[in-house]
Amino acid sequence: MPVIHFHGSKDNIVPFKMTKDKTPSFMKLKGVEDSIQTWVKLNGCDEQPMTETISKDEDELKVTRTCYGGGLDGSEVVLVVIEEGGHTWPGQQPPVGFIGKSVKNISANDLMWEFFQKHKLK
Numbered sequence: 001m002p003v004i005h006f007h008g009s010k011d012n013i014v015p016f017k018m019t020k021d022k023t024p025s026f027m028k029l030k031g032v033e034d035s036i037q038t039w040v041k042l043n044g045c046d047e048q049p050m051t052e053t054i055s056k057d058e059d060e061l062k063v064t065r066t067c068y069g070g071g072l073d074g075s076e077v078v079l080v081v082i083e084e085g086g087h088t089w090p091g092q093q094p095p096v097g098f099i100g101k102s103v104k105n106i107s108a109n110d111l112m113w114e115f116f117q118k119h120k121l122k
Contacts, residue, residue: 002071002119003039004078006108007032008085010100016081036068036079043071054080059105061085078115080108 009016018031030038040047045068055063062083069076082090086100091107094100 001039001043002075002077002115003036003043004080004112004115005032005036006080006082006090006111008082008088008100008102010084011087012100013087032079032081036066036077039077040068040071043068043075043077045069045071045075045077054106055103056105059103061101061103063090063103063106065111075119080106080111082106 007014007016014029016032018029018034039045047068049066049068051064051066053062054065055061063085064081064083066079066081067076068078071077080090082088082103084101085103086094088094088100088102089108090103090111091105091109092102093104094102
């Protein structure tokens, strides 16, 4: 099953890295890296990813796309990280300031469309 995941490194609602001292005991959440590695293993993807910077020069936030390819039936796992980004949607103005910064020149909608065009349902 192909997977694409977007995450801001400064997300204060769903943190990028989960720490036991800040997570309530009733929440059994994993950090982004642990979650991505779970999908990489389930999909039989290559352990060595290809990473590229996809943000545009005029944007203040750096955006990287990490792709784990070579999975079962052509599947891949893609992680898009917005450095210094919050709990926001890439390409959209955040509705309220306390959820953090958003990248303006990268569109999550466009990246998702590109991804699903590549990985069509059978």
